[in-house]
Amino acid sequence: MEKLINQFEFGLFFWQVLIFVGLILLLKKFAWKPILDAVNDREQGIKDALLSAENARKEMENLQADNLRILNEARAERDAMLKEAREMKEKMIADSKNEAQAQGQKMIEQAKAAIESEKNAAMAELKSQVSTLSLSIAEKLLKEELSNKESQTKLVEKMLGDVKLN
Amino acid sequence: MVISNRPLRFILVALVACLPVISFANSEKDAAHTQTEVAHEAAAEGHHAEPTDVKSKIKAFVNHHVLDSHDFTLTQDDETGKYYGFSLPVIIWDNGLQMFSSSKFNHGHAVAESNGNYYVINHHDGKIYKTDATGTITEDEKTGHPTNVRPLDFSITKTVVSIFAAALLMLWLFSSLAKSYTKNGGIASGVGRIFEPLVVYIRDEIAIPNIGEKHYRKYMSYLLTIFFFVLFLNIFGLTPLGINATGNLTITFSLAIITFLITNLTANKNYWGHIFWMPGVPKPMRIILAPIELLGVFIKPFSLMIRLYANIFAGHIVLMSIIGLMFIFKSWIGSSLSFGLSFVLSILEILVAFLQAYIFTMLSALYFGSAVEEHHHEEEAHH
Numbered sequence: 001m002e003k004l005i006n007q008f009e010f011g012l013f014f015w016q017v018l019i020f021v022g023l024i025l026l027l028k029k030f031a032w033k034p035i036l037d038a039v040n041d042r043e044q045g046i047k048d049a050l051l052s053a054e055n056a057r058k059e060m061e062n063l064q065a066d067n068l069r070i071l072n073e074a075r076a077e078r079d080a081m082l083k084e085a086r087e088m089k090e091k092m093i094a095d096s097k098n099e100a101q102a103q104g105q106k107m108i109e110q111a112k113a114a115i116e117s118e119k120n121a122a123m124a125e126l127k128s129q130v131s132t133l134s135l136s137i138a139e140k141l142l143k144e145e146l147s148n149k150e151s152q153t154k155l156v157e158k159m160l161g162d163v164k165l166n
Numbered sequence: 167m168v169i170s171n172r173p174l175r176f177i178l179v180a181l182v183a184c185l186p187v188i189s190f191a192n193s194e195k196d197a198a199h200t201q202t203e204v205a206h207e208a209a210a211e212g213h214h215a216e217p218t219d220v221k222s223k224i225k226a227f228v229n230h231h232v233l234d235s236h237d238f239t240l241t242q243d244d245e246t247g248k249y250y251g252f253s254l255p256v257i258i259w260d261n262g263l264q265m266f267s268s269s270k271f272n273h274g275h276a277v278a279e280s281n282g283n284y285y286v287i288n289h290h291d292g293k294i295y296k297t298d299a300t301g302t303i304t305e306d307e308k309t310g311h312p313t314n315v316r317p318l319d320f321s322i323t324k325t326v327v328s329i330f331a332a333a334l335l336m337l338w339l340f341s342s343l344a345k346s347y348t349k350n351g352g353i354a355s356g357v358g359r360i361f362e363p364l365v366v367y368i369r370d371e372i373a374i375p376n377i378g379e380k381h382y383r384k385y386m387s388y389l390l391t392i393f394f395f396v397l398f399l400n401i402f403g404l405t406p407l408g409i410n411a412t413g414n415l416t417i418t419f420s421l422a423i424i425t426f427l428i429t430n431l432t433a434n435k436n437y438w439g440h441i442f443w444m445p446g447v448p449k450p451m452r453i454i455l456a457p458i459e460l461l462g463v464f465i466k467p468f469s470l471m472i473r474l475y476a477n478i479f480a481g482h483i484v485l486m487s488i489i490g491l492m493f494i495f496k497s498w499i500g501s502s503l504s505f506g507l508s509f510v511l512s513i514l515e516i517l518v519a520f521l522q523a524y525i526f527t528m529l530s531a532l533y534f535g536s537a538v539e540e541h542h543h544e545e546e547a548h549h
Contacts, residue, residue: 031340038347
């Protein structure tokens with residue numbers, strides 16, 4: 001112990017404390033503070049960069065999910081539109097078919113009516129023709145028949161006979 | 167081609183095992199040496215005779231190396247008495263400032279004179295004592311220590327030069343590292359870059375876990391400075407420059423006292439509460455615990471001081487002794503074994519250099535952490 005105490009040298013202690021405390025203060029100002037600040041900044045920068053990369057990745061995922069969703073929506077919409085168009089087409093075809101049918105029917109009916117009226121007119125014509133013809137035939141016949149008295153009487157009698165029957 | 171390192175290890179172990187056998191071989195000679203050595207030591211006590219045989223020369227050299235010195239000697243030639251190195255300024259406060267070059271002492275061989283005062287360097291402790299013109303030293307009969315007056319010695323010694331060099335190196339390294347961040351867009355460049363992982367390690371593995379996220383910032387400057395200061399001085403000590411700063415008790419004492427002061431000056435109410443009035447124990451126990459805890463306040467920095475000092479001091483002694491063995495053996499086998507052993511030990515010492523710097527910083531952080539810790543007594547009551 002005494003040997004240890006004897007080793008203590010005040011002058012050396014003085015220089016050591018002076019140099020060491022000066023060294024701490026100088027290094028603090030010129031080295032440790034800028035070094036630690038730079039290291040901290042760098043670490044913070046790395047952390048921030050990683051975080052922003054992670055955020056970007058998430059955003060990207062969100063974006064992709066969005067895109068997929070939009071794509072699906074668009075696809076669904078397209079399908080719906082196609083379906084609608086198909087339906088509309090079918091409806092249009094059906095409608096026009098019905099209309100055509102109705103029109104056709106109507107035309108047929110009109111034609112039928114026209115035919116009927118034509119037929120009636122023709123019949124009437126025919127009747128008048130036939131009656132005129134028959135009248136002229138009858139006139140001719142009568143003229144011939146009634147050239148002799150006997151046959152006139154006979155006819156009258158016969159006609160009377162017919163009336164009686166009625 | 168793969169070679170298992172097991173046979174290599176075996177050879178190494180076998181060689182180390184042979185070491186005592188070789189030294190045993192000239193044991194008789196050694197015994198004779200020991201006797202002469204004892205005689206020499208006895209003679210040295212009395213007349214300050216220079217050691218003459220190899221063993222005591224090495225012993226004197228090792229003892230001299232671990233002490234502080236007033237001149238920076240890199241090597242010396244015993245034959246011619248020539249020293250290679252440079253002198254350092256001696257500054258003494260003795261009835262006014264006395265300043266002169268350490269070359270005046272002529273490596274402890276001469277009496278230095280300044281303004282009519284005479285000074286001499288003692289061989290045993292390397293310290294300056296006041297003396298008269300002839301350089302007489304009176305010694306205490308029991309302890310053998312000189313009883314001459316010791317003036318206040320503010321000399322720029324070898325240790326002061328080395329801590330100053332370490333301080334300059336640190337300033338240059340870390341300020342260039344700091345500048346490189348702004349120049350290089352937040353990324354370190356240059357030499358200081360090697361130390362950036364250590365700075366981050368100290369922050370993440372030493373400061374934050376021990377002190378806590380909230381308070382660690384104000385201690386970072388001290389922790390970083392002490393870690394690199396101790397580390398650089400430990401490494402300096404392993405260079406052939408012959409520096410032994412962290413193995414010097416004064417240096418470790420000043421480092422420990424700064425830790426002590428910072429711990430106690432920044433301590434909160436809770437820290438003092440745990441020392442003088444320990445919560446959660448019965449009242450009589452608190453009275454018994456208070457002096458123990460108070461003692462602990464002083465033992466903590468004391469252990470810091472002794473741990474660093476003893477580790478580095480012992481490392482230097484062991485390493486230099488083993489290097490010294492090379493010159494004692496003076497044989498092919500013994501000397502090369504010593505060389506191998508000292509090489510392995512040097513590598514171990516590099517590990518110790520890092521480890522002791524780490525432990526000093528770690529324990530300092532632990533003490534700071536206990537000083538600013540905030541306890542929740544509600545939680546403690548459950549324990």
